[in-house]
Amino acid sequence: MNRRVQIVVALVLAALWGAGIFAAHAGGHLAFLDRLEATLTDLRTLARGVRSPPDLVTIVAIDDTVVKRGGSYPLPRADLARVVDTIVQFKPKIVAIDLLLVDRSAAIGDATLAHTLATGPIVLAAAAIFPNASETVASGSAGPLAALPQAERFLLPLPVFAEHADVGIVNVATGQSGTPLSVPMLFRTADKVELSFPLRVASRALGKPLTIAPDHLMLGDRAVPVDTDFSLPITYYGPRRTIRTVSAQSVFDGTLDRKAIENRIVVIGTAVAGGGDFFPTPFDSLMPGVEVISTAITYLLSGDSIVRDRKVHIADGLIAILLPMLLVGLLAWRRSALGFVAAAAVMAAWAGLNLFAFTHGVWLDAATPLAAAVPPVAAFIGVQLWAGGRRTQYLAAKSRSLARLQAPAVQEWLARDPDFLAKPVRQDAAIVFIDLSDFTALSQRVDPDELQDILRPFHALIDKAAVDCGGMITSFLGDGAMILFGLPRAMPDDAARALKCAIDLHRGMERWIASLPPAIGKQIGFKIGAHCGPIVASRLGESHQHITANGDTVNLASRLMEVAAQNGARLALTDTLLDAADFHGAPDGVLSGPLLTEIRGRAGVVTVWFWRDEDRPSQTATRAEMID
Template identity: 50%
Template sequence: MRRPPLQTLIALVLTAVWGAGLGIAHLRGDIPFIDGAEATLTNLRNVLGGSRQPPDVVTIVAIDDEASRQAGHYPLPRATLAKVIDAIAALKPKAIGLDMLLVDPGAEADDAALAQSLRQTNAVLAVAGIFPESRQRVADDNKEPLTRIPSALQFLEPQQRFAQAAANGVVNVQTDKTGTPRFVPMLFRSGERIEPSFSLRVASAATGEAATVISDHIKLGDRVVHTDTGYLMPLSFYGPRGTIRTIGASAALTGQLPEEAIRDHIVVIGATVTGGGDVFPTPFDPVLPGVEVISTSITHLIAGDGLVRDRNARLIDLGFATGLPVVLVGLLAWRRNTIGLIVALCVVLAWLSININAFKHGIWLSAAVPIAAAMPPALLFGAAQLWLGRKQARHFAQQSELLQRIQAPGLAEHLARDPGFLAEPVRQEAAVVFIDLNGFTGLSEAIGPTAVRELLNGFYDLVDEEVTACGGAITSFMGDGAMILFGLPQPKDDDAANAACCCIHLADRMRGWFGTLPDTIASRIGFKIGAHFGTVVASRLGVHSRQQITATGDTVNVASRLMEVAARSNAEIAFSNDLLQSAGRDSEPYTEGKLDGPIEASLRGRAGSLAVWLWRSRA
């Protein structure tokens, strides 16, 4: 049975509304209850993609344990930091970024030396934003793009002498629920003041190109920087720590900096010292130094190899969030069997392949949003299908039980396996048996309808049990009689023998049943049985909405008339000679009574006579 079209349409509409709602919410920004799943799935896609070689753009000069040991303590004295900067500047880098906060004053001489070193090179200093919560969310409810950028309570800026000697940029990154740095905001706000990020300022200083803010992206010179909502640039990590070339600051202090790693490169100075605290978990490394996170974002800006997650990518997510669940629910409504599940699985695998390949090629399509859009409708619809399927199964079981009551069990089972059974008439050999109650019409007038019903039910149960045991099929109950066929659903060699055996067992059961009835009833009724073997036409009779399996032909008429022969001969059963020849007259059942014949008997409505055998019980 197919699901009613209206019910399917309602399910599809509700599914589309749910998916579109999630997609639109995702289009306006990240969805809190989905963020954790998206973070995990993004890390998984990063790992599946594997580590890769970063473009030769940035070199990290790390203030590591060795540099701290040489300097005598950490943080480095600012005079020592000035020496590191001078050594780097001598090799002509494109720009130097200091991923460290210089907010507190130091020794006057040391601060003066550092300021002098900064003035003599193209340097950018770090500014830190303090936010009211650990993770900034961006609303898309204002048409003015700049109102969507992360808003800080205040900025922690370098000492004024350092700020005047170099450019400044905000160094904060945005982490997801797993603590992984997922975005680097390109712009920050504090009150009416807007500041560029450290990464954007370093890239601009290195290229000599100004950054331009457009309504939905940023341009660095002629190059487009694809950003997400709120001018967030997604991060795509290259690998574990050290994947971006890292040189210890002690090499600068000892004059051992490799020129090829510094000249025409962007150099980022940052701390990797043990216990420094500036580390982040990433898909490739649980403690990736913050300076490498920043260096990754700078590399993305210069090389253009980062992830693209902009409004267009989110529009694609909206399409998948709406379309995927609708397709899955449609497939489940179309096919509820293995084929439907396989096709649905193929659709999911196709979407998964698109998603992973897009990520591999630098396009970040959401994995969690389509899953969240598809799973609840598919599971609810599937559960509803299971419930309806069980309900239908119960309905079919009840119909089958009713069919078993109306048709013989063998015929009902055969019809279930072969719905076309006897759709066309079939000529075949079969044994036909009729049984009828004598005197029933007069009795029914005397005992009333309730007692008649109980009497007939007892008669029907008795006949059904014996016919089923002998392998016959009751084609119909006709008031106080029944027509029985031996030869359906397929003719067998022992059909005649089974029919003869059934007749004698029925006679025995009928006598026993009469003995259980009140004398007022048993004394007024009797029974007669007629049985014949020959050619019948088995078919379905009736219209399309109501059909009955039966047999027609002269063999059926003869079997029916043989009951009259039995009645007028004071016998219980009248067998045709044709049936006994096919069944054999020497079998054991006949010994239970007296078999007389053959006699020539005339049949009502039929010319000539027929050889008949009469059977009476010895009782």
Template identity: 50%
Template sequence: MRRPPPQTLIALILTALWGLGLGVMHLHGDIPFIDGAEATLTNLRNAGGGSRKPPDVVTIVAIDDETSRVAGHYPLPRATLAKIIDAIAALGPKTIALDMLLLDPGDEAGDEALEQSLKRTNAVLAAAGIFPESRQRVADDSKEPLARVPSALQFLEPQQRFADAASYGVVNVQTDKTGTPRFVPMLFRSGERIEPSFSLRVVSAATGEHPTVISDHIKLGDRSVHTDNGYLMPLSFYGPRGTIRTISASAALNGQLPEEAIRDHIVIIGATVTGGGDVFPTPFDPVLPGVEVISTSITHLIAGDGLVRDRGVRFIDLYFAVGLPVLVVSLLSWRRNTIGLIMALCVVLAWLAINVNVFKHGIWLSAALPIAATVPPALLFGAAQLWLGRKQAGRFAEQSELLQRIQAPGLAEHLARDPSFLAAPVHQEAAVVFIDINGFTGLSETIGPTAVRDLLNGFYYLVDEEVTASGGAITSFMGDGAMILFGLPQPKRADPANAARCCIRLADRMRGWLAAMPEATASRIGFKIGAHFGTIVASRLGGGGRQQITATGDTVNIASRLMEVAARNRAEIAISNDLLHSAGRDSVPFMEGKLDGPIETKLRGRAGSLAIWLWRGRHDAERP
């Protein structure tokens, strides 16, 4: 495999460090700037799973509008509350929990009745913590786990007479930025004092098992309660209000409580009356009563069917926060095209499928953390790749333009499409044309380098324009001359005719070009053209650093020698009979000048003779 370029290695290292930093922060607690995104994604996963039937563990006895009407007062008189408790206790519940704060004294008779009712049953009361913020924060101190539980300024406890008659626990829940309850803390602290939660106290009273606090979880008898940092238990709601069985407290006042819903159940008494204010938004219901939130946590503790989000799960989140962005950036750098994007998208979709499926099975892997770890590096890397790609494309465009200047457009485009073009020599038929300026060497010695450059630039431009228009390819400029091929990149039947017409066009343009020069210059130079048709050897010559497309063979040598024949006979063009025959004499516009031949002539360095034709433009043809 190719070694990745340094910028890719740097991008991967920075991506891994970014993910690792977020993962370590997440390991010690939620990250505020992605907490909102995690809340939204968790709601979507909850709602996507749909409602489910809760275990038959808890029954809610609701102080609702009907109860308030029957009692004639809200809040309920404590004597009325005592009657409700007595009616429930008569049917044999495991425990009765009051999700309401009994902070202030009422009338003595009512308080006395309630106190006696509490003493006659296994009851748990609610206390509350006052926190400096609406959302309880968990301090980070891994050396002392109990220091990480939510810390309250103070506890609001039941009246002392009620506290002596029953146990109590702190009823607060922890919400996210949307106000949705996400956790129920199992423990609370205020100064050096540690108090259990209302839910934990209720379950302990119902089962007779005392909780044991261990470094990273809580044990109830033989069962372990998986908790998050600070002994927080995640909530997984069963559905909208009423999903957990709810009975109006008016049924207790009327003696109509169903025994099967009370006996051997945990009974939670709480308010659902309109305007009571104790409601929370959840994925299933925007106004879920607080008593149902507490009942959900109690059901989780008994049935063990809540979400698992502990330190081990957070470590898995850390691995995803590092691995997912590194893998995505690696794919984007390995395949900088649509395939790379599709592969990266497939990886993200696979992670998403794993995340959703695991959530359905009760494990709360973070969704926002890997997204936050992946999106910024991927966008930055993609933007950098796009910028580098555009910069590289600009450089390639400049190189292509330069190549177009150096090589004939047809050859350059074909070479760009097919890098193996002429990698091996090719024998094929082609027309070869040479053009050269007579007297250039002597002129260049007198007019200076600037004038020489300007003269050659004009000559090169003229030749390039006419050859391109005729469909030929300039294989090289040789000082004051040029070699032109008709037959590359692929030979065509019209190559000989195109070559002959190119000779005529070049002669006409050269004549006009010379006429536009000062007389002192034009009188000292002229031009000659030689053209032949036959077999050539086309190839790329040179080493790995630089190569030149060219043609060799006897056909090339003959075309070059024909320029001498043209000059010796004071003609503009010497064209072989082979080329003229292949082109078809009628297809070439020789009527604009004088064509003589065929003439058998000797060529320097060659045995035998060759039939040629000499062409002079109209101006030269009329000259004596």
């Protein structure tokens, strides 16, 4: 076979490879490209930089300040009614409530909120419930709505609220990285179609009719470019609060600025730390979901959303075919450094064009052309680059293994700083220890397989409590665990989160033990100790490392479990932790003490308090009252 025939064959194979990659990805069979695309999208967004959003939307956030004022979360309906009523009086274009009002509360609160909703233009949030983790499309569907995500049912607001307002579905679509990459504009069940929350708000605010075309939406006479599944692609203006945000506490303080509300779209939503409605974005690891929704609303109102429609996908397909052909052709034309330079220049030009298009509002795929171009080029230049690809796969496998073994915050930190804790670091942290009582005796009488079945939900309970409160499990000790709050860096609320975790563990353990067969549940108990102070955090091990902490703070937290057991309690807390958490008692628990006690193996006296989850007449005083 002469050289020309070899080049033609190589070009044809490169073209077929590119076409196959594009077709497979479009058919949903190359999910790893979605992760790569999400990563490259984050990089392009950061390269584009922060943009000033059109000043059309104001977020009224139910944040930590509001919760501290009211002492409860979710916000009581009567308080929500007051927030909505105050906003309506300031004459907004529309009030969008990004809260699921699906459960009944106090009758007077529900009635007050329902009356308030009738006073202004309101859109309420609903949720689509899907049968599986992924959204589905009904088989045999036809027409422009065939690609819509099909829900099992819609979780709608209570009728007493919905009768006074429009309703929109608030779900967003996240990539494999957890970042919302698009917001579906339409949802369907077997018998109905619902508009998304942002689309309902925009349509109502603009006062324009909505028309569904085969490949786009029309708001009045303006086209809204959407993806093939009628989703609105999402990039971000900047970090959280880039869209104008005010605290709902300003309503209760009487300081709400009328200019922030009048003739604007107002979105009410939660931004409570630990509330769960947060997403990672390129600019911010924790962006409230209400700001993601508000970003979509701003796009729809201003028409400045990024375009990723059918025409863009056609361009993606052409690039996936032509780019590997061009690169292989250049390498075949000049089997020298000049060919490599020319191929590198083409790749650089493509990357520059892709970034230029992204920064100017067109979202060309980056992952698919890379997948289409790199393998043919790698095959053409030989085994050396193939070996390099194998090395990349090995590192990716190690990264995935790390993601399963470390807390999310530590994963992110290690990705930014691979030398994190290579040298021991002294800092403040909070520690929670938990251990089962009398479990050793039980393990001698129970079959090992049955023992594992008993421990599995116990470990799951600890894992959930730690993750929910932002802690890191540094070790499981069979029938116990150590949870650390303060890595990758110390935070002002480490003690408060550790205290919440300890209380959540106490309650969860009582429920778990009660669920066990009586013959087992009566034989075991538990004890928890929590303390905060200076620690030394470091990595242990050489080839297989793990992160841990040591020092007097850790030892004292561990010994507190003994103090709890000796005093007929299950949760022992130090005065140091309670002061750092600014804790003065809780209406649904009893704090007793103080107990001045010595700790085994440690000089000095420690002030210890005991928390119980029941109201005992002799122990109803709060910690503040007992100190007084």
